[in-house]
Amino acid sequence: MRICELKQKEVINICTCRTLGCPVDVEFNCETGCITALVVPGPNSFYFCFWGPGSEYVIPWNCIRQIGDDIILVEIDEKHCCKKD
Numbered sequence: 001m002r003i004c005e006l007k008q009k010e011v012i013n014i015c016t017c018r019t020l021g022c023p024v025d026v027e028f029n030c031e032t033g034c035i036t037a038l039v040v041p042g043p044n045s046f047y048f049c050f051w052g053p054g055s056e057y058v059i060p061w062n063c064i065r066q067i068g069d070d071i072i073l074v075e076i077d078e079k080h081c082c083k084k085d
Contacts, residue, residue, distance in 0.1 A: 001067075011040050011057075011072045014065060020057055023072070027058065036061055038072070042082050057081045 003026060011020040025039035042055035059074050059081055066073045 006038075006067075006072075009067070009070060009072045011038065011059070011074055013078060014073050014075050016078065018078075020059075020074075020078075024056075034061075038064070038074075055082050058083050 006026070007023050010022055012018070013020055020042075021040045023038045023040050026035050027037040027039065028035045038057075038059045038061070040057040040059060042057050057076070057078065059076055063074050063076045063081075064072060065075050
């Protein structure tokens with residue numbers, strides 16, 4: 001799978017049954033070349049262009065439970081994965 005295909009999938013938190021959005025970026029380990037996390041725009045990130053930086057979810061790769069044709073199921077505590085820019 002390519003990153004561009006990953007970015008088209010909806011991320012759903014199975015703990016809250018909430019849709020978090022689609023990945024906009026990935027984090028990876030330069031030494032191993034492995035993806036370590038998905039980055040998804042967080043709440044209020046739509047307002048970034050008007051009122052400054054928003055927040056984002058940095059979802060560790062080990063929290064991904066399943067990647068399907070259209071969705072990515074994750075199991076996270078949103079408070080701990082939400083990072084303020």
